[in-house]
Amino acid sequence: MTDALLKMCDITKSFPGVLALDNVALEVARGEIHGLVGENGAGKSTIIKVLAGVYKADAGTVEIDHATLPEVTPRSVHDAGVRFIHQELHLVQHFTVTESVFMGQEEQTIFGLNKRVMRQKAEDFFETALGTTLSGNTLIRDLGIAERKLVQIARALIDDKAKLVVFDEPTAPLTSGETDKLFTAIRKLKEQGIAMIYVSHYLAEITGICDRVTVLRNGQNAGRFEEVFDDSAPAMITAMVGREIDELFPKTEHTPAEPRLEIEGLSADKFEDVSLTVHRNEIVGVAGLVGSGREDLIDTIYGLSKPHSGTLKIDGVAQKFHAPADAVSAGIALVPRDRRHDGLVLDMSVSDNINLAALDAVSNWSLESRRAANTVATDMSETLDIRPRNIAATSRLLSGGNQQKVVLGRWLNKGADIFILDEPTVGVDVGAKVEIYQHIENLAQHGVSVLVSSSDPGELIGLCDRILVMLRGKIVAEVSTANLGVDELVALTTGGATREAAS
Amino acid sequence: MTQSMSTKLLAVFPIIVFACLFVYLGVQSATFFSLGTFELIAKQAVPTVIVALGLATVVIAGGDDVVAGGIDLSIPATAIICAAIIADQLTNQGNSLVFAMTLAFGAAAIIGAINAFLVVGLRMTPLLATLAMSVAIVGVTKVITSSRRIGVTDETIIFIRDGDIFGIAASVVMTAVLVVIFYHALHRTKWGMNMQATGGSRDAAEISGILTRRFVVQSFLIAAFAGWIASVFVLARGSGSSPGTEENMLLEMVLATFLGAAFSPRRVVTLWGAVLGAVVVSALSVGFISIGVNVFWTGCIKGGLILLVVASAAVASKGRS
Numbered sequence: 001m002t003d004a005l006l007k008m009c010d011i012t013k014s015f016p017g018v019l020a021l022d023n024v025a026l027e028v029a030r031g032e033i034h035g036l037v038g039e040n041g042a043g044k045s046t047i048i049k050v051l052a053g054v055y056k057a058d059a060g061t062v063e064i065d066h067a068t069l070p071e072v073t074p075r076s077v078h079d080a081g082v083r084f085i086h087q088e089l090h091l092v093q094h095f096t097v098t099e100s101v102f103m104g105q106e107e108q109t110i111f112g113l114n115k116r117v118m119r120q121k122a123e124d125f126f127e128t129a130l131g132t133t134l135s136g137n138t139l140i141r142d143l144g145i146a147e148r149k150l151v152q153i154a155r156a157l158i159d160d161k162a163k164l165v166v167f168d169e170p171t172a173p174l175t176s177g178e179t180d181k182l183f184t185a186i187r188k189l190k191e192q193g194i195a196m197i198y199v200s201h202y203l204a205e206i207t208g209i210c211d212r213v214t215v216l217r218n219g220q221n222a223g224r225f226e227e228v229f230d231d232s233a234p235a236m237i238t239a240m241v242g243r244e245i246d247e248l249f250p251k252t253e254h255t256p257a258e259p260r261l262e263i264e265g266l267s268a269d270k271f272e273d274v275s276l277t278v279h280r281n282e283i284v285g286v287a288g289l290v291g292s293g294r295e296d297l298i299d300t301i302y303g304l305s306k307p308h309s310g311t312l313k314i315d316g317v318a319q320k321f322h323a324p325a326d327a328v329s330a331g332i333a334l335v336p337r338d339r340r341h342d343g344l345v346l347d348m349s350v351s352d353n354i355n356l357a358a359l360d361a362v363s364n365w366s367l368e369s370r371r372a373a374n375t376v377a378t379d380m381s382e383t384l385d386i387r388p389r390n391i392a393a394t395s396r397l398l399s400g401g402n403q404q405k406v407v408l409g410r411w412l413n414k415g416a417d418i419f420i421l422d423e424p425t426v427g428v429d430v431g432a433k434v435e436i437y438q439h440i441e442n443l444a445q446h447g448v449s450v451l452v453s454s455s456d457p458g459e460l461i462g463l464c465d466r467i468l469v470m471l472r473g474k475i476v477a478e479v480s481t482a483n484l485g486v487d488e489l490v491a492l493t494t495g496g497a498t499r500e501a502a503s
Numbered sequence: 504m505t506q507s508m509s510t511k512l513l514a515v516f517p518i519i520v521f522a523c524l525f526v527y528l529g530v531q532s533a534t535f536f537s538l539g540t541f542e543l544i545a546k547q548a549v550p551t552v553i554v555a556l557g558l559a560t561v562v563i564a565g566g567d568d569v570v571a572g573g574i575d576l577s578i579p580a581t582a583i584i585c586a587a588i589i590a591d592q593l594t595n596q597g598n599s600l601v602f603a604m605t606l607a608f609g610a611a612a613i614i615g616a617i618n619a620f621l622v623v624g625l626r627m628t629p630l631l632a633t634l635a636m637s638v639a640i641v642g643v644t645k646v647i648t649s650s651r652r653i654g655v656t657d658e659t660i661i662f663i664r665d666g667d668i669f670g671i672a673a674s675v676v677m678t679a680v681l682v683v684i685f686y687h688a689l690h691r692t693k694w695g696m697n698m699q700a701t702g703g704s705r706d707a708a709e710i711s712g713i714l715t716r717r718f719v720v721q722s723f724l725i726a727a728f729a730g731w732i733a734s735v736f737v738l739a740r741g742s743g744s745s746p747g748t749e750e751n752m753l754l755e756m757v758l759a760t761f762l763g764a765a766f767s768p769r770r771v772v773t774l775w776g777a778v779l780g781a782v783v784v785s786a787l788s789v790g791f792i793s794i795g796v797n798v799f800w801t802g803c804i805k806g807g808l809i810l811l812v813v814a815s816a817a818v819a820s821k822g823r824s
Contacts, residue, residue, distance in 0.1 A: 090710050092703030094769045103700050104711030112691035
């Protein structure tokens with residue numbers, strides 16, 4: 001057996017109604033880089049949080065350096081030499097590099113802070129431990145994202161007591177050039193005998209940097225790779241996905257009519273040169289990891305943020321949206337990813353929410369007619385089967401699925417003919433999912449153009465006619481969903497496929 | 504590149520405006536750039552410097568977002584009520600200065616504790632909590648003084664007003680010592696760095712194991728302490744307590760503290776910046792008087808300068824992100 005530094009055995013953790021981890025094992029050897037992969041909801045973050053002492057496991061043991069931790073708390077784990085590099089940077093913009101590295105662990109004499117010593121230590125650390133040069137006096141806000149990541153790493157490791165470092169999606173905000181800088185530092189740490197857990201969706205990175213890999217699926221161990229090669233990605237995807245698409249989807253063939261929404265060469269902060277067309281009677285999907293630029297693309301189309309360049313046409317007429325109101329009057333409806341914040345006025349009734357976008361239709365001389373509004377709302381909750389069937393109910397009290405139906409109802413009522421759905425079924429139970437899919441399908445059959453952005457590959461394949469895949473701000477593939485497997489789509493979104501194509 | 508250039512220009516824009524104002528004052532008034540004027544400016548600045556130290560501490564610990572971050576508008580009111588208590592005890596009750604100041608200290612401590620409780624315990628917006636507190640404190644002050652001036656003839660207070668230490672005005676020397684103590688604590692100790700981290704990013708500080716709530720509480724207590732100290736100099740300057748002076752002090756405190764951010768290299772609120780800001784504000788007041796600007800116009804000009812400083816800071820930070 002290899003010399004195990006970390007041994008997590010039979011970890012089980014359940015939340016109300018969900019078994020998040022089911023007898024999961026995770027073993028990391030001294031000085032190795034261990035990849036942890038799985039789809040969203042597979043249990044990656046849960047097991048990391050158990051290790052961090054943020055969640056208390058229902059069962060199982062955590063052993064570090066052959067000693068079982070009697071209690072897993074943030075402090076006991078820290079004392080055992082485990083450090084976490086969170087996805088968020090958590091840095092103060094106007095602090096210097098030195099001040100950031102020593103935040104909360106400043107060194108001082110009776111005369112006050114030992115600024116010179118701290119600066120020297122920080123600069124030496126960057127030089128020897130991370131293989132880079134960085135001036136201790138530079139302000140964080142003058143650094144690139146990759147350098148900030150290195151500062152974050154230095155803060156976790158400066159006390160020289162780290163044995164195991166957990167990286168949670170460290171490259172998500174980085175460009176590919178910046179990624180190399182980070183990898184240099186990670187390899188350098190490995191040379192010093194520090195073990196690492198590397199959590200990432202980017203399989204190309206996993207195969208490039210990890211020595212061994214643990215795959216999770218639905219809260220269970222789904223595979224362990226003792227050796228990792230450049231071409232291991234497909235096997236990992238199979239282990240990650242491991243299922244056929246459920247029979248949730250009322251899929252029918254659409255015959256796309258004339259182009260409705262046309263985007264050409266659209267660029268903004270987080271994506272560039274995106275072109276896409278959605279026809280009448282068509283459902284087009286946008287796939288991509290969090291941070292791929294997918295969310296920003298949707299925001300830009302809807303007028304929430306401004307593009308740097310590119311054109312957007314509706315029915316062949318060029319449009320410029322300065323605010324979402326412009327998009328709404330052009331016939332676009334957005335069902336946002338965060339329905340609780342952006343989709344609904346939670347403290348308004350179901351009826352008010354449904355009528356919100358089309359108050360003119362139920363108003364006389366700018367005064368809302370309660371009766372007309374309630375008739376519309378009653379019809380809509382009948383059509384969409386919103387439960388409870390009480391249009392006076394406060395929207396906050398509805399379940400996720402029914403809240404989403406209320407948002408849908410608003411736009412159906414408004415008569416929008418381009419629907420943009422962003423993560424339409426996040427936090428929605430299976431039964432309501434099927435109904436929502438059916439409504440989306442109905443929209444397409446009645447001549448509406450639908451653009452769906454989702455992180456669930458199965459959902460996209462089941463629902464859409466075509467899928468555009470975004471990776472690091474660019475559209476890297478456009479695929480028809482006929483005969484498309486979930487594993488193929490995952491390979492495209494994680495960069496696992498582009499790597500093959502490149503080599 | 505051009506954008507960052509224009510951002511930098513915007514950030515120094517307030518400094519340029521102030522520099523121009525001083526050149527103008529110097530040209531208009533022959534005596535403006537003289538040692539005598541400078542001592543007058545420094546003496547005038549003393550109470551503002553001290554309350555600005557308090558406000559700077561609260562902003563440093565709470566963050567510089569004016570609504571959601573740290574702010575304490577009740578410091579001038581605290582100074583005024585402490586001055587009223589001390590004057591009342593000395594002149595009307597015939598008690599000693601030590602007793603009077605201890606009583607005032609108790610009042611300041613209660614105010615600081617209430618502010619801290621409202622902001623940290625009840626999670627009220629500091630702006631609203633301390634504004635309400637300020638109004639309430641002013642009300643209590645009126646009850647104590649019956650809205651009348653109370654003269655003070657205590658020897659120590661007179662010494663602070665007129666005395667010298669090594670040939671420099673006593674109040675200025677005492678304030679300088681206080682500034683050095685504050686500066687050392689906030690910018691040169693682990694405790695101060697942790698307080699800065701708390702205001703810089705609450706999440707980052709928490710993750711680094713800093714008990715952020717404790718630092719915010721302490722900042723409000725320190726602010727009340729600054730108000731208490733300032734009360735002595737308020738008494739000295741006015742030879743007694745006079746209600747109604749808190750409004751002008753509030754204006755100068757806020758202007759000085761945020762003006763200081765424009766002067767600091769990192770464009771954030773610092774203690775040095777606040778002190779410098781207070782001196783600049785005092786210099787403007789003295790300068791306007793020396794060239795005979797109508798008193799009613801000075802308020803208007805000061806308000807305009809606040810807008811200028813805050814607006815350019817807002818635009819500059821927008822350009823940065």
